[in-house]
Structure formats: C-alpha cells, structure tokens
Amino acid sequence: MLVAEGITVSLSGRRVLEGVDLTARPGEVTAIVGPNGSGKTTLLKALSGDLPMSGAATLNGIAIASAPVWQMAALRAVLAQQITVSFPFTVLEVVRLGLTASAGRETDPRQALARVGLAGYEARPYPHLSGGEQARVHLARVLVQLGAPVGPGGPRWLFLDEPVAALDIGHQLQVMQLAHDFARAGGGVLAVMHDLNLTARFARSVALLAGGRLVAQGGVDAVLRDDTLSAAYRCPIRLNCAPESGRWYLPQMAGALDAH
Amino acid sequence: MTVTLAAGQPEVDRRARGARATWALLVLLGFAALAALGSGASGVSLGAVLLGIWSGEGLDARTQLVLFEIRLPRLAVGMLVGAALAVSGALMQGLFRNPLADPGLVGVGAGSGLGAVVAIVLGGLLPFQTPWLVPVAAFAGGWCATLILYRVATRQGRTSVAMLLLAGIALAALAGAITGILIYLADDNELRDLTFWSMGSLAGSNWDKAVLGLPFILPVLLFAPLLGGGLNALSLGEAAARHIGHPVERIKLLSVLGVAAAVGAATAIAGGIGFVGIVVPHLLRLATGTDHTRLLPNAAILGAALLVGADTLARLVVAPAELPIGIITAILGAPVFLWILLRQAPLAEA
Structure with missing residues (x-):
C-alpha cells in the first residue's frame, strides 16, 4: 500500500505541490493525470525520494523519505520520463544495470527484453536504438530490478512517468498491458499518464491534479467525468x-x- | 588490440573478451617490464642478466647495482604512476559521465602543481633542505585543492558534479595565476627545475619514492573496481542510480578521494604526466566495452604497461641523455586521442 498525506514540495521557493493526499493499492494500476505543470511528475519524483518534501509518505509501511536507498530499490523501481545513457553500453548491459541491487534476481534480463518486444536486441549498441526502443529497454531494466510482483517485503511497485510518451499505438497498448499484468499478479503500479483513453482502459484508480493540488481521487468512473x-x-x-x-x-x- | 565492436556480436562475447583482455594486458605489461629492465644507459642488457642467473655464476656487483638500485625501482615507480593515472582517469570519466574527463578536473593537478612550484621557488627560504620537500608539497597541494572543491560543490549532503567541474576550472585558473607569480619571482635554476617537474620524469626514481607512493596508490587500485557497478549505474544519471539502490553520494566521495590520493601521490613522485588518464580508458572502452568493473582493473594494467613503455622510449631516444616522460606520453597520446575522436565522431552525432 502506498499512502501519501499532505505532500508539499517547493522548488526554487515556489510551491509546486500543496498538501496532496494519495493512496494506491497493490493489485491495480493507479494513474496520476492532470494538465501540464499540474505537478504529476513532481509528485512521482517526491514519492521516489528524489525531491525534498514535507508531509508523510509510506510504501508498504516504510517511510519513503528516511528509508535507505537499497531498501527502497528492493521495493520499487522508477521509470523516469527521459534517461540519457552516457556511455555506449549494449542493450543487454543497460538492462543488467537493474540487476545490481535487485531483491531476488528472479527475472532474467533476456526474458525481460522479450517481454517488452526487444528479443534479439541484446548485443545492439543502445545509442543506435530509436527513442521508443530505448524507452522499452528501460522498462525491461525496471522489470529486472523488481523481479516478481510480490516479494518477501510485500507487493513491489512500479513507478512510471509517462511510460507511453515515446511509443507508437501498438507499443502503448503492449506497455500498458505489461503494467496491468504486473498489477494483476499482486504488484502495485503508479503511473503518470497523459492519455485519458489508455488511463480509462488500464487504470482502476485515478488521481487528478491541477495547479499542484489534488482535485479528485477515486475510481475511473468517479474521476474521469466530463465536468x-x-x-x-x-x-x-x-x-x-x-x-x-x-x-x-x-x-x-x-x-x-x-x-x- | 583495438577491436571494433560489430553490432551483431553476441554480448556474452564482449564480457569474455574483457576477461581475455586482462590476460593479454598482463602479458603486455610483462614484456614492457622486461624491456625496461633490459635497457638503459649503463649498457647492462637483459640477456647478460638472464645468462648470469641461468649459469649459476650470479651477477657482478655493477650489474646488481644497476638492476636492483636503478632499473627495478624505476620500473616499480613507473608501474605505480601509470596505473594510478589510468585508473583515476577511468574513475573521473565514470563520475562525470563523460569519456573526455580527466583527473585534473577535481583540482588535484592544479593543486599539486602549485604545491610543487611553491616548494621549488620558496623552499630555499626554509632553514633546512630536504629532497622530500617538492613531493610532499605537491601531494599536500593536490589534497587541499580537492578538499576545497568537494566542500564548495556539496550542499545539503549532495555533491553537484557540475559544480565540481566549474569550481575546478576556477580553482585551476587561480592556481595558475599564483604559479605565474612564483615563476616570475624564480631564478634560472628554479625555472629549470620547474620546467622539468611540469613535464614529468621517472629519472629520480628510487625505492624510497616507490615506498612513498605505494600506500596511497595501491589501495586505490585494489578498491576502485568495487566502485565499478555504481559507476555503471551512474551513467543513467544520479537519480536512476539511486533508484536502483546505489549509494550515489558515497560513490562520488570515494571516487574523488581515490583520485586525489592516487594522482596526488603519482604527481608527487613523478611530476605532471599527461594523457595517460584519458587515452588508456578510451582504448579499453573501444576494445572491451564500458563495464567499469572490468575497465578499472584493465586500466591499471594497461596504464602501468604504457608508462613503463614510454619511459623506456624516453631513455633510449636520446641516450645517454633522456627525455622527460611527459613529452613522450603527449607525443604518443595526443595523436591517438585525436584519432579516437575522429573515429567516434559519426557515432556521437548519431
């Protein structure tokens, strides 16, 4: 269970998030939606431990702000919006980076690549891939980091920041299905989404942000309404x-x- | 040795090649060491040495002196310094996420240069004279500069790598200005010392210098590969490395301190020697890939072999005199570096 209460984040003296409460349950995809600049990515970064925040946030009962990095790494993986890899690693080497601190090493990097539709790409230099392929390499990397959706410490969590932004429609569906399957197997998924149609299709719970505040959170029917x-x-x-x-x-x- | 990676090659092959490269580099280092031991101004050849041992007659006193008091300590210092510079280069490139980074970026070069200049120019004012003044001052200068930089770049427990880089440029400029003032004040003898120091040389090597460098350099060589996994993850950026579970701040601190210790000690015992820190990791990346856990130990071996080879050249080219080794590494290193850049240009633009 992810429980965040009163999350407030200030960047350069400006309040970007103000008193946001959020609950996400394992077993379902929770989407964070809202217009540009509403604080979606900031919220995900704060819950990933990247930004100083006030308020209380716990993941499976562990305080996010004070937990050591290795403990959080065993519990949740983060797929950021943009990742640059500064050396010409091969695709398999990039996916393997997820292994180093992995909780159980349950997922074989080659299998993870096959799951994101990149079987046979192992030896290719990462810089030679297209943007969409690179995004899926990183998805394979976070899948490898987490291993099974449920571990000894309870459900494991995928934090995804616009996971389909660089993808064509077929791969959008594939990636969302992967996230959905991960949740159905007992894991938790928290995803920042722009596409409301995909959100309606794959998320069970939706948090709607606007202007740094939480406007609504609840089921898809309750939040994704015309008004x-x-x-x-x-x-x-x-x-x-x-x-x-x-x-x-x-x-x-x-x-x-x-x-x- | 610079094998090009074809796109379709199995990745397992690349890892196996990293391991094979270690053995190949050790053989290369062995040859470089034998060549270094077998050549020099005294005319004692390797053949004569081996023959003496083989025939059981032993070595005559002069050969023993040349071998054990001149060539072996020089070989030891050369290996230490070369390994220190190459490993430090690989550490800095991993930390700065840039294949062109060099140990000088964390201020250790500027600091130790200033320390040496202060010792050479103002050392005469001290009531006592010691040959250790320049090395100790160089080492202390390097450490001071690095610690100041690290302090400046660290806010609220997090060290900004960009700040480290920019403050390093400012500090190097300041150290350069003070060095300029001291050069202006220096007399002819001091100027000559300064020039030779800045070009680097293994000419003054002895067992004392090897023993001085060992405690600072050897631990860095041994423990640097442990940072390899963290440096690999850092190539995804600091946030992603933290998400995977790497203690990013500790990796940064240990890398910077390791470089300050190794380069500070190397500069103290051999002066300023350029290009080893950039060229060695670069060559290895081309041959065996970027994995730092393999790159760091391989860099130590190739760096040692390269510097010992360059020193042998420095002794032979104008024998019985010798060139400063920094000139050899620059003459060999700069064209290689340019060649690498030109070869890589299409990839970088892709």
Whole structure:
C-alpha cells in the first residue's frame, strides 16, 4: 500500500505541490493525470525520494523519505520520463544495470527484453536504438530490478512517468498491458499518464491534479467525468462510449478556444 | 588490440573478451617490464642478466647495482604512476559521465602543481633542505585543492558534479595565476627545475619514492573496481542510480578521494604526466566495452604497461641523455586521442 498525506514540495521557493493526499493499492494500476505543470511528475519524483518534501509518505509501511536507498530499490523501481545513457553500453548491459541491487534476481534480463518486444536486441549498441526502443529497454531494466510482483517485503511497485510518451499505438497498448499484468499478479503500479483513453482502459484508480493540488481521487468512473476533467484541463471534454473498449474521451475542439 | 565492436556480436562475447583482455594486458605489461629492465644507459642488457642467473655464476656487483638500485625501482615507480593515472582517469570519466574527463578536473593537478612550484621557488627560504620537500608539497597541494572543491560543490549532503567541474576550472585558473607569480619571482635554476617537474620524469626514481607512493596508490587500485557497478549505474544519471539502490553520494566521495590520493601521490613522485588518464580508458572502452568493473582493473594494467613503455622510449631516444616522460606520453597520446575522436565522431552525432 502506498499512502501519501499532505505532500508539499517547493522548488526554487515556489510551491509546486500543496498538501496532496494519495493512496494506491497493490493489485491495480493507479494513474496520476492532470494538465501540464499540474505537478504529476513532481509528485512521482517526491514519492521516489528524489525531491525534498514535507508531509508523510509510506510504501508498504516504510517511510519513503528516511528509508535507505537499497531498501527502497528492493521495493520499487522508477521509470523516469527521459534517461540519457552516457556511455555506449549494449542493450543487454543497460538492462543488467537493474540487476545490481535487485531483491531476488528472479527475472532474467533476456526474458525481460522479450517481454517488452526487444528479443534479439541484446548485443545492439543502445545509442543506435530509436527513442521508443530505448524507452522499452528501460522498462525491461525496471522489470529486472523488481523481479516478481510480490516479494518477501510485500507487493513491489512500479513507478512510471509517462511510460507511453515515446511509443507508437501498438507499443502503448503492449506497455500498458505489461503494467496491468504486473498489477494483476499482486504488484502495485503508479503511473503518470497523459492519455485519458489508455488511463480509462488500464487504470482502476485515478488521481487528478491541477495547479499542484489534488482535485479528485477515486475510481475511473468517479474521476474521469466530463465536468471534473473539463475544469481541470480548462477545456471542454466529453465522455463518449466506444462499442468495444468501453469509453474514450475527446476534447471538443470548437469550445476549446472559448474556454481560454 | 583495438577491436571494433560489430553490432551483431553476441554480448556474452564482449564480457569474455574483457576477461581475455586482462590476460593479454598482463602479458603486455610483462614484456614492457622486461624491456625496461633490459635497457638503459649503463649498457647492462637483459640477456647478460638472464645468462648470469641461468649459469649459476650470479651477477657482478655493477650489474646488481644497476638492476636492483636503478632499473627495478624505476620500473616499480613507473608501474605505480601509470596505473594510478589510468585508473583515476577511468574513475573521473565514470563520475562525470563523460569519456573526455580527466583527473585534473577535481583540482588535484592544479593543486599539486602549485604545491610543487611553491616548494621549488620558496623552499630555499626554509632553514633546512630536504629532497622530500617538492613531493610532499605537491601531494599536500593536490589534497587541499580537492578538499576545497568537494566542500564548495556539496550542499545539503549532495555533491553537484557540475559544480565540481566549474569550481575546478576556477580553482585551476587561480592556481595558475599564483604559479605565474612564483615563476616570475624564480631564478634560472628554479625555472629549470620547474620546467622539468611540469613535464614529468621517472629519472629520480628510487625505492624510497616507490615506498612513498605505494600506500596511497595501491589501495586505490585494489578498491576502485568495487566502485565499478555504481559507476555503471551512474551513467543513467544520479537519480536512476539511486533508484536502483546505489549509494550515489558515497560513490562520488570515494571516487574523488581515490583520485586525489592516487594522482596526488603519482604527481608527487613523478611530476605532471599527461594523457595517460584519458587515452588508456578510451582504448579499453573501444576494445572491451564500458563495464567499469572490468575497465578499472584493465586500466591499471594497461596504464602501468604504457608508462613503463614510454619511459623506456624516453631513455633510449636520446641516450645517454633522456627525455622527460611527459613529452613522450603527449607525443604518443595526443595523436591517438585525436584519432579516437575522429573515429567516434559519426557515432556521437548519431
């Protein structure tokens, strides 16, 4: 269980997050959504231990701010939005970096590469890959770091910051399915998302941020509603039903200009 | 030795090649050492030495003196200094996440240079004279500079690598200015000493210098590979390395202190020797990949072999006189460095 209460973060004297409460349960994907600059990434960084914060945050009962890095590394893996690798490692070498502090070494790096659709890429130089392929290499790396979704210390957690940002639609679905499967097997997933359709499809719980504050948290039906989304994104958004996947969202382009 | 990595090669091969490279480098070091022991101004050849031992007649007094009091200590100092510079270069490149980083970046070069200049120019004012003044001052200068830099770059328990780099440039400029003032004040003899010191030389090597360097250099050589896993992870950035569970601040501190100790001691006993710290890790990366756990020990061996080889050249080229070794490493190192840069340019732009 991830429990955050009153998370407040200031960067260069400006409050970027103010009193955010967030709960995420293992066994389901929890999405953080909201417009640009609403504090989504900041919240994920604070919960990853990257930023000084006030408030209380615990993961499986362990205080995030004071836990040693090796303890947190055994419990959660973080996939950041942009990662540059400064030396020309091979793909397999990059994935292996996840092994060093791994809790159980349950996941074979080659299998992890196959799971993200990069079987056969092992010996390729990482710098020669496309942006989308590089993003999936890092997903394989965090899967290797965590190993099984549940370990001796309870459920393990994937923190994903816009995991599908660089991916084509097929790989978006593949990556979200991986996250979904990880959660279904007992692990926890906390993902910053831009795509509301993918969020509706794969997340069970959604936290909506706007202006550094939590606007709403709850089930998909309770949070992803026309009125809450339109107010948070300051743009008319209407929920439509798709025959197969259940629902999708489209901003109403005509009214978008009026709202500003 | 510089094997190009073809894109399709199995990765396991690359790791095995790292291990094989260690053995190949040890053989190379063995040859370099034999060549160093078998050549010199005295005319004592390796063949004569081996023959003396083989035939059971033993070595005559002069050969013994040349071998045990001149060539062996010089070999020991050369190996220590070469290994120290190469390992420090690899540590700095890992820490700064930049293949062009060099041990001078953490101020140890500027600091020890200033220490040496102060000792050479102002040492005459002291009531006593000792040959240890310059090495000790160089070592102390290097440490002071590094500690000042580390202090400046550390805020709230976190050390900014960018700050380390920028403050290092400022500190080097300041040390250069003070050095300039002292050079202005120096007399002709002191100027000559200064020039030779700054070009580096193993000419004054003796067992005392080897013993002086050993306690500072050997622990760094032995323990640096333990930082390899952390440095590998650091190439993903500090945050990602922390997420994987590496104690990033401790890795930074140990790397900087290790470099200050090893380069400070190397500079103290052999003067300023350039290019070994950049060229050696670079060559190894091309041949066996970036994995620092393998790179760091291999760098120690190749650095030792390279410096011993350069010293043998320095002694032979203008025998019976000898060139400062810094000139040899720069003449050999700079073109190699340029060649590497040109070869890598397409990859860097990709």
